[in-house]
Amino acid sequence: MKKSIVFIFLIINVLANANVKMPLLFSDGMVLQRDKKIPIWGFADADEKIEVHFNKQIQKTTADKNGKWTLNLNSEKAGGPFELIIIGKNKITIKNVLVGEVWICSGQSNMEFQVSKTMNAEKEIANSDYSMIRHFGVAQDLSGKPKDDLKAGKWEAANKETVGNFTAVGYYFARKLYAELKIPIGIINTSWGGTNVETWTSREAFQKSDDFKSMIAEVPSLNVDSISKLYAKNMKERVERIQGTPVSTENENTFKDLTFDDAFWGELNTPSLWENQPLGDLDGVVWMRKTITLSAEDIKNKAVLSLAKIDDEDITYVNGIEVGQNTQWDARRVYEIPSNILKEGKNVIAVRIVDNSGGGGIYGEAEDLKLTVGSKVLPLDGKWKFKVIVVKTSLSPNSYPSLLYNAMVNPLVPYAIEGVLWYQGEANVWRANQYKKAFPLMITDWRTKFKQGDFPFYFVQLSTFNEFGGNSQKGSRWAELREAQSQTLKLPNTGMAVTTDIGNAKDIHPTNKQDIGLRLAAVALNNIYGKKQVHSGPTYKSQEIKENQIILTFDNIGSGLSTANNDELKGFEIAGTDKVFHSAKAIIKDNKIIVSSDQVQNPVAVHYGWADDDTEINLFNKEKFPASPFRTDNWEMITANEVYKVSK
Numbered sequence: 029m030k031k032s033i034v035f036i037f038l039i040i041n042v043l044a045n046a047n048v049k050m051p052l053l054f055s056d057g058m059v060l061q062r063d064k065k066i067p068i069w070g071f072a073d074a075d076e077k078i079e080v081h082f083n084k085q086i087q088k089t090t091a092d093k094n095g096k097w098t099l100n101l102n103s104e105k106a107g108g109p110f111e112l113i114i115i116g117k118n119k120i121t122i123k124n125v126l127v128g129e130v131w132i133c134s135g136q137s138n139m140e141f142q143v144s145k146t147m148n149a150e151k152e153i154a155n156s157d158y159s160m161i162r163h164f165g166v167a168q169d170l171s172g173k174p175k176d177d178l179k180a181g182k183w184e185a186a187n188k189e190t191v192g193n194f195t196a197v198g199y200y201f202a203r204k205l206y207a208e209l210k211i212p213i214g215i216i217n218t219s220w221g222g223t224n225v226e227t228w229t230s231r232e233a234f235q236k237s238d239d240f241k242s243m244i245a246e247v248p249s250l251n252v253d254s255i256s257k258l259y260a261k262n263m264k265e266r267v268e269r270i271q272g273t274p275v276s277t278e279n280e281n282t283f284k285d286l287t288f289d290d291a292f293w294g295e296l297n298t299p300s301l302w303e304n305q306p307l308g309d310l311d312g313v314v315w316m317r318k319t320i321t322l323s324a325e326d327i328k329n330k331a332v333l334s335l336a337k338i339d340d341e342d343i344t345y346v347n348g349i350e351v352g353q354n355t356q357w358d359a360r361r362v363y364e365i366p367s368n369i370l371k372e373g374k375n376v377i378a379v380r381i382v383d384n385s386g387g388g389g390i391y392g393e394a395e396d397l398k399l400t401v402g403s404k405v406l407p408l409d410g411k412w413k414f415k416v417i418v419v420k421t422s423l424s425p426n427s428y429p430s431l432l433y434n435a436m437v438n439p440l441v442p443y444a445i446e447g448v449l450w451y452q453g454e455a456n457v458w459r460a461n462q463y464k465k466a467f468p469l470m471i472t473d474w475r476t477k478f479k480q481g482d483f484p485f486y487f488v489q490l491s492t493f494n495e496f497g498g499n500s501q502k503g504s505r506w507a508e509l510r511e512a513q514s515q516t517l518k519l520p521n522t523g524m525a526v527t528t529d530i531g532n533a534k535d536i537h538p539t540n541k542q543d544i545g546l547r548l549a550a551v552a553l554n555n556i557y558g559k560k561q562v563h564s565g566p567t568y569k570s571q572e573i574k575e576n577q578i579i580l581t582f583d584n585i586g587s588g589l590s591t592a593n594n595d596e597l598k599g600f601e602i603a604g605t606d607k608v609f610h611s612a613k614a615i616i617k618d619n620k621i622i623v624s625s626d627q628v629q630n631p632v633a634v635h636y637g638w639a640d641d642d643t644e645i646n647l648f649n650k651e652k653f654p655a656s657p658f659r660t661d662n663w664e665m666i667t668a669n670e671v672y673k674v675s676k
Contacts, residue, residue, distance in 0.1 A: 047071075047072060047073060047116075047117070047118070048070060048071070048072045048076070048078065048114055048115075048116035048117065048118050048119075048120060049070055049071045049072070050070045050071075050114060050120055050122070051069070051070065051176070051177045051178070051439060052177060052178045052180065052181050052182070052439075053164065053178065053181070053216075053439070053440065053443060054068070054070070054112065054122055055122060055182060055183055056122055056123045056124050056125075056183065057123075057124050057125075057162055057182075057183035057184065057185060058112075058122065058125050058126070058162070058164070058183050058214070059125075059126045059127070059128055059129075059130055059162045059183070059212050059213070059214025060104065060112075060125060060126070060127045060128075060130070060214075060444065061127075061128075061129065061130045061443075061444035061445055061446060062103070062104060062105060062106045062127045062128055062129065062211070063103050063104075063105070064103050064444045064480070065100040065101065065102065065103055065444065066082075066100060066101040066102075066103065066104065066444050067098060067099075067100055067442045067443065067444055068080050068082075068087075068098065068099055068100070068101060068112075068114075069096070069097060069098035069099075069442075070096075070097060070114060071091075071095050071096060071097075071176070072091040072095050072097060072116045072117075073091065073095055073116075073117065074091060074092070074093045074094065074095050075090060075091060075092075075093070076090070076091045076095070076097075076116050076117060077089075077090050077091075077116065078090065078091060078097050078099070078114065078115070078116050079114075079115040079116075080099060080101065080112070080113070080114055080115075081111075081112075081113040081115070082101055082104075082110060082111075082112050082113070082125075083104060083110050085101050085102060087099045087100070087101055091116075096176075098442075104127045105127065106127050106128045106129075106211035106212060107126070107127050107212075108124075108125055108126035108127050108128075108212065109123070109124045109125060109126055110125045110126075110127070111123055111125065112125050126160065126162065126212035126214070127212065128160070128211040128212030128213055128214060129205060129209070129211065129212070129213050129214070129446045130213075130214040130215075130216065130443070130444065130445045130446055131198070131201070131202070131213070131214070131215050131216070131445065131446055131447055131448065131449055132215075132216045132218065132440065132445055132447075132448045132449070133195045133197065133198035133201075133215050133216065133217045133218070133219065133448075133449045134217075134218050134219050134228065134437075134448065134449070134450055134452070135219050135223075135450050135451040135452035135487075135488075136219065136220065136221050136222055136223045136451070136452045136453075136454060136455055137219075137221030137222060137386075137454075137536075137537060138197070138451045138452075138454070138488070138536075138537060138538075138541075139195055139197055139198070139217070139219040139449070139450070139451040139452065140195065140217075140219040140220065140221050141195070141196050141197070141537055141541060142192060142193050142194065142195070142196055143156075143191050143192050143193070143194050143195075143196045143199050143541075144192035144193065145196070145537075145539065146196045146539050146540070146541045146542065147539040147540055147542070148542075149192070152191075152542075153188050153191055153192050154188055156186050156187055156188055156191040156199075157186070157187050157188065158185070158186040158187075158203065158206060159185045159186070159187070160185075160206060160211070160212045160213065161185065161186040161199070161202045161203065161206055161212075161213050161214075161215075162183050162184065162185055162186070162212065162213070162214045162215070163183070163184050163186065163190070163191075163194045163195070163198070163199065163202075163214075163215050163217060164181055164182065164183045164184075164214070164215070164216045164217065165181055165182070165184075165193065165194075165217050166178055166181045166216065166217060166218035166219075166436050166440075167179040167180035167181050168220050168436070169435035169436060170252055170423055170425060170431045170432065170434075170435050171252060171431060171434035171435035172248075172249065172250045172251050172252050172254070172255045172428070172431070172434065173249060173250075173251065173434055174230070174433075174434045174438040175434055175435050175438055175439050176438075176439060177439050178435075178436070178439045178440075179435065183214075186199065186202075186203075194215070194217070195215065195217040195219065196541035196542075196545070197449065197451055197488070197541050197544050197545050197548070198215040198217055198449060198545070199215070199545065200541055200542045200544070200545025200546065200549075201215070201449060201545040201546075201548045201549050201552075202215050202545075203545070204545060204546055204549035204553075205549055205552065205553070205557075208549075208553055208557065208559060209557060216440065216443075216445075218436045218437060218440065219451075220425050220432060220436070221386055222303075222385070222386030222387050222425070222426070222454075222455055223425045223426060223432060223452070223455055224426050224455040224456050224672075225452060225453075225455075225456055225463065225466050225467055225470050226426075226429040226430075226466060226672050227425045227426055227428075227429060227430065227431050227432040227433065228432050228433050228437065228452075228470055229429060229430060229433055229466070229469060229470040229473050230430055230433045230434075230437075230438070230473050230477065231244060231247070231249065231429070231430045231433075231434075232473075233469055233470070233472070233473035233476075234429060234430070234469075237465075237469055239462075239465050239469075240465075240466075240469070240672070243429075243671075243672060243673070243674060244429065246674050247428055247429060247430075247674055252423060255423060255427070255428060256421060256422060256423050257421075259421075259423055259427045259428065260419065260420075260421035263310065263419050263427075264419045266308075267307065267310065267416045267419060270294060270306050270307065271293065271294040271414070271415060271416060272292065272294065273292065273293070273415065275312075275416050275417060275418065275419055276417060277313075277417045277418065280315070280417055283315045283317070283378055283380075283415070284345035284348050284350075284378040284380075285347075285348045285376075285378075286347045286348055286371075286374065286375070286376050288317075288376075290317050290319075290413040290415075293317070293413040293414060293415050294413070294414055294415070295411045295412065295413060295414065296316065296389070296411070296412055296414045297410070297411065298316070298318075298389070298390050298397065298408075298409060298410065298411070298412040299336045299337075299389075299390045299391045299392050299393070299394060299396075299397050299409060300389065300390075300391060300495075300496070301339065301387040301388060301389050301391045302314070302383070302387075302388045302389040303387055303388065303426075303455070303458075304457075304458055304495075304496075307388075307389075307414075307416070309424060309426045309427065310383065310388060310416065310419065311383050311384060311385055311386075311388065311419075311420040311422075311424055312382075312383060312416060312417075312418040312419040312420045313380065313381070313382050313383075313416070313417050313418035314380075314381050314383070314388070314389070314414055314415065314416050314417070315378060315379070315380055315381070315414065315415045315417060316378070316379045316381060316389075316390065316412045316413065316414045317376055317377065317378045317379075317412065317413040317414075318376070318377045318408055318412050318413070319374060319375070319376050319377075319413075320374075320375050320376075320377070320399065320406060320408070321373060321374060321375070322370055322371070322372060322373070322375055322401070322406075323372065324372045326370070326372075326401045326402075326404065327370040327371065327372055327401070328402075329401045329402030329403075329404070330364075330401070330402060331364070331365040331369075331370055331399065331400065331401045332362060332363070332364055332365065332399070332400045333346065333351060333352075333361075333362070333363045333364075333365055333377065333399055334360070334361065334362050334363075334396055334397065334398050334399070334400070334408075335361035335362075335363070335379065335390060335396075335397060335408075336360065336361065336390055336391060336392030336393060336394075336396040336397045337357070337358055337359065337360055337361065337390070337391055337392040337396075338354065338357070338361055338379070338381055338389070338390050338391075339357040339358075339383060339386070339387045339388050339389060339391060340355065340357040340381075340382060340383050340384050340385075340388070341353075341354065341355045341357075341381065341382040341383075341384075342354055342361065342379050342380065342381050342382075343379070343380045344361065344363055344377070344378070344379045344380075345377070345378045345379070345380075346365055346369050346370070346375065346376070346377055346378075347369055347370070347371065347375055347376060348376075348378075349366075349369050351363045351364070351365050351366070351369070352364075357387075358537075360392070360396060370401075377399075377408070384420075385424050386424070390412070391495075392534070393494065393534055394407070394409040394497070395407075397409045426455070428674060429672075429674070433473075437474070437477075438477070441477045441478055442477075442478050442479055442480070443478075444480065445478065445480065445483060446483065446484065446556070447483045447484030447485060447486065447552070447556075448474065448483065448484070448485045448486070449486055449487070449488075449548055450485065450486070450487040450488070451487065451488040451544075452487075453467075453490050453509050453512075453513060454490060454493075454536060456509060457490075457495070457505040457506055457508075457509045457667075458505060458667065458670055459667055459670035459671060459672060460505050460506075460508035460509035460511070460512050460665070460667040460670075461508060461512070461665050461667040461668050461669075461670065462667070462670065462671050462672060463509055463512040463513075464511075464512040464515050464516070466672065467512060467513070467516050468516050468518075468519050471485050471516070471519055471522070472519070482519075482520045482521045483521065484521050484522075484523070484552065484555065484556060485519070485521065485522050485523075486522065486523040486524070486525070486548050486551050486552065487513065487516070487522070487523075487524055487525070488524070488525045488527060488544055488548070489510050489513045489514070489524050489525065489526050489527060489528075489656060490506060490509055490510055490513070490527070490531075491527040491528060491530060491531025491532075491538055492506075492528060492531035492532070492533045492640070492641050492642045492643045493506060493531060493532070493533060493535075493536050493640060493641070494533040494534065494640050494641035495536070495640055496640055497640060497641075498639060498640040498666075499638065499639040499640070500601050500603075500609035500635045500638045500639070501608075501609065502666075503665065503666030504638055504639050504640050504666075505640070505666065505667055506639070506640040507637070507638045507639060507640070507642070507657055507659075508665045508666070508667050510637075510656070510657050511657075511658070511659070514567070514656050514658070521555075523548075523551035523552075523555060523563075523564070524551075524564070524656070525544055525547035525548050525551065525564075526547070526564070526565050526653065526654045526655070526656045527543075527544055527547070527654075528637060528642050528643075528645055528654050528655075528656075528657065529592070529646075529648075529654045530543050530544070531643070533640075533641040533643050547563075547564075547653070550563040550564075551563045551564065562584075562586040562587070562649065562651040562653065563653070564584050564653055565584060565647075565648060565649055565653035565654045565655045565656065566582040566583070566584055566585050566586075566589060566647060566648070566649055566653075566655040566656075567582060567583045567584050567655070567656055567658070568580065568582060568636070568655075568656075568658035568660070569581045569582050569583050571634060571660045573631060573632065576624055576628070576629050576630070576631065577622050577623065577624045577631070578602060578622075578623045578624070578631050578633075578634050578660070579620055579621070579622050579623075580620060580621040580622075580623060580634060580660075581620050582619070582620075582621075582655070584649065584653075585619050585649050586649035586650055586651040586653070587649065587650040587651060588619050588649065588650050589616045589619050589620075589621065589647065589648075589649060589650075590616070590648050590649060590650045591616075591646045591647065591648060592646050592648055592652070593646075595646060596614075597614040597615065597616065597621070597646065597647060598644045598645055598646050599636050599637045599642060599644055599645030599646065599647070599657075600612045600613075600614040600621070600623050600634060600635070600636050601634065601635040601636075601638065602623050602624065602625045602628050602631045602633070602634050602635075603628060603631065603632065603633050603634075603635075603661075604628050604629070604630050604631055604632055605630070605632055607633075607661075607663055609633075609635055609638075610625045610627040610628055611625065612624060612625040612628075612634070613625065621647070632661070633659065633660050633661035633663075634659070634660045635658075635659045635660075635661075636655070636657055636658050636659075637655075637657030637658075638657060638659055642657055645657065
């Protein structure tokens with residue numbers, strides 16, 4: 029009996045100490061980077077001896093006093109499958125390991141956007157049997173401090189059962205690389221929709237930046253629970269200052285009624301996300317109301333209420349009667365109003381909106397926000413009354429800086445990679461000018477953390493989207509953000525895919541992710557993999573003023589400047605010293621562009637594609653890569669004074 033007890037005790041003791049553990053990234057089906065030293069790391073007991081076997085290599089190390097250990101395998105050629113074996117007091121065998129090219133794919137919703145949502149998705153999924161393309165999906169997570177490991181995630185080979193959930197941009201990029209290189213391709217997808225660049229940047233980077241160190245000094249370094257409580261308190265106080273009334277559900281049941289007095293409520297521009305207005309990054313429950321006046325003739329006709337899109341959920345009332353509800357954040361709301369609800373004179377539309385995360389509110393096209401009575405259309409865009417009744421207490425990724433870096437990037441460091449693909453910027457358009465500093469700061473930060481030199485960092489320039497109706501006359505936040513992206517190309521070993529021709533002015537998530545993947549792949553194939561080819565479109569170089577004309581020269585013209593269908597050039601505007609831009613005539617001559625307008629006799633500046641919606645622009649090179657939008661002036665932008673601030 030005593031021997032049995034001793035034996036059981038020994039077994040328990042061995043198991044308790046058999047605690048060599050690997051990060052989730054090191055798991056079956058993984059892809060390791062070829063032709064570079066391969067960092068391997070994990071967790072064990074303090075001072076535990078570790079031995080790693082891979083292919084024909086054996087490397088040894090010892091865990092430090094905190095139980096962390098790391099070593100570097102020598103570089104390997106592309107190939108596999110192999111086994112990666114880690115031996116300490118226990119033994120871990122990781123199977124089906126490939127060696128090839130590894131790319132991190134990151135950003136917001138257009139990188140998160142899955143293959144299943146892209147154009148021709150059924151066909152793409154049916155033809156997706158690529159066992160050499162592997163995808164690691166990083167589970168979404170937040171942290172107030174840098175984490176050692178991910179919340180969840182696994183490697184999956186591309187096939188019709190799995191590929192639908194892959195990042196579409198990353199997958200189409202990987203598929204092109206595999207077609208050209210015929211070696212394993214691994215993509216690590218760490219992305220989160222609606223997120224700003226600041227949440228992807230480490231605290232240390234901000235602390236070392238003259239532009240951001242005062243901001244980060246105000247951010248507490250706490251665990252998520254503590255930060256959540258502080259955030260909820262600050263957000264509630266801020267909302268109450270803005271709306272001038274308490275955040276409370278008291279009397280909520282009366283807010284839908286025609287007789288309710290909303291004179292003391294605040295106002296919001298509609299359609300427009302709350303994040304682009306003083307409410308800011310609010311998640312919670314908000315009532316919005318609009319009062320309209322109808323004639324006796326109006327109410328005789330069939331009535332249809334159109335509320336554009338509502339992020340995330342709505343219940344909509346007219347004169348206190350529910351007319352519709354929807355829980356799909358990107359669905360257009362079109363509700364028929366039953367007869368006898370509308371009245372002659374005053375009528376009230378009341379919408380109860382629940383925003384769970386990311387963007388919130390009534391958004392979309394102004395023309396989609398309307399009441400149609402018979403053949404008459406009453407626009408509903410403009411000022412709407414609002415009252416916040418619930419503020420969610422949980423953090424969102426944008427609540428504080430570095431939350432996503434800590435939880436979704438730091439655990440990847442120092443995994444060997446070839447480079448990074450990035451698709452983000454929509455959440456930063458409100459402070460586009462500052463993005464000229466914030467985006468390069470993040471890139472440099474990641475390169476510093478991974479300690480793999482200036483690895484390739486390729487990104488997608490924002491496509492067309494008519495969020496604010498911005499243009500050269502009013503100013504354009506989207507154009508200014510695209511300019512910030514273009515200027516980031518000053519950093520070494522960066523590249524940009526221009527997407528002006530494949531966007532959708534009415535959809536912030538264009539479904540043509542195939543061409544985006546191909547354009548990013550063209551940059552990589554040219555810059556890294558020796559497939560010398562034209563891989564980008566024309567970029568503005570200089571201007572020369574001759575009398576009433578401005579002559580523009582370009583880099584990256586390939587075989588020559590062109591338009592998509594040999595049409596007349598569109599999208600060019602010209603201005604004099606009054607800074608008023610007029611639509612201009614533009615012609616291609618000797619691979620330069622001559623711009624003029626009868627309305628501007630002494631021109632000084634040109635804009636091309638300077639608008640939120642730049643769908644009509646059509647300058648390409650003959651290799652069919654579109655030109656990036658640009659301006660030749662340096663006049664102050666509308667986002668010049670907008671800066672990142674921590675919620676208080």
